[in-house]
Amino acid sequence: MLVRIVVRKEVISIISTYGPQVGLDDEVKCEFWDNLGDLIDIIPANEKVFIGGDFNGHIVKEAVNYNSVHGGFGYGVRNESGEIFLKFALAKEFVIENSIFRKKDEHLITYKSGGHATQIDYCLVWKDDRSLCLDCTVVLGTGMPTQDRLLVLVFRMRRKIAEKKIKATITKTIRKVAKETLGVLTGKPKVYKVLWWWNEEVQKKIKDKNRRFKELMACTEEEDRTHKNERYKEAKRAAKKVVAEAKDHAFEAFYQKLDTKEEEKYIFKLAKTRSR
Incomplete structure (x- = not known):
């Protein structure tokens, strides 16, 4: 989902993603990356872009061949989905911000349940806007009802736009428009099915x-x-x-x-x- 916000003279594009789970068909996975690439391509180069979401991939701690997109601070063991994620970031000239800042493991792990801990949520920005990001970390003790943890990206704008009134208006508008446009999903997600026109x-x-x-x-x-x-x-x-x-x-x-x-x-x- 792409949300574009105009604040004074700045245009900010925020993309929320949910990557295919491990075990799904390669066609479904490729379709996800294809659609995300198309979405990024329609955004003008002079706009600020922030991508955040669950990519269902592990990028591992070391950068290893991806120094321009991976800062060397990750968690877990790299898998195939993580490899594709890194290649996509490299191709589209993005930087994975929660691999840039040195953190303890507890502030890198985005999902934890019992003895199982992984890093599958990430924040990305254009390489040219990397210097605007001040911090990217997992916030603990938020009282969230799930095993997922809150990942927060802190950044600065070239113009001062941090007034409480502006932030409150943006938050309220995003929630309202998202609910009216997308509705509220309940129950179990539908299983992927072959389309009726498929041949x-x-x-x-x-x-x-x-x-x-x-x-x-x-x-x-x-x-x-x-x-x-x-x-x-x-x-x-x-x-x-x-x-x-x-x-x-x-x-x-x-x-x-x-x-x-x-x-x-x-x-x-x-x-x-x-x-x-």
Whole structure:
């Protein structure tokens, strides 16, 4: 979710994320990183961007090949999701702020339950805005009802905007708009399902796009990265075209069936799909 706030003459873009859990299909994971990349690309370079959320990945303590994005202060053992996260930050020129500041483990761990402790929540900013960040730490003793811990990023603006009235207005507006736009979710989350317009051609193109994406993320050579980036964009355009055609064919079939005896069933299915 992207929230853009205008405070005086400053524009701040705040992105809240929730990365795919371990065990989900590679297609779901690649779709997440693809969508996040598209979201970042629409933000002008002169705006301040803060990304915060649960990425479900471990980046480990040492930077190891990621010195420009990892400050060397992490927790846990790096896994595949953490590796992809670091490559994404490197490709998009972000810095992981809660790896920059030296902290005790208790102020790095973002999830703790019994004997299980991990660092899966992170805050990212543009590399050029790294100097604006004063601190990034896990706050203990907040009384939160879950095992998740509160991760706080402290930063300064070039203009003084810290008046209590402005902060209170921003907080109230964000909560109001988020609730009116997104609603409140209750109950268990739905299991990922294959879309009703999915076919073999779509699956083939999506897999090709995901493969190109992995090749791009794994590439470290600047010259080779440009070539792989073009191949990925080409695969991405092809995938979007196939998806659009598949949707067109599926809707056309639906509209033809609306005149049949099963009209009520198809109208309900169409409405349910659009609602979802």
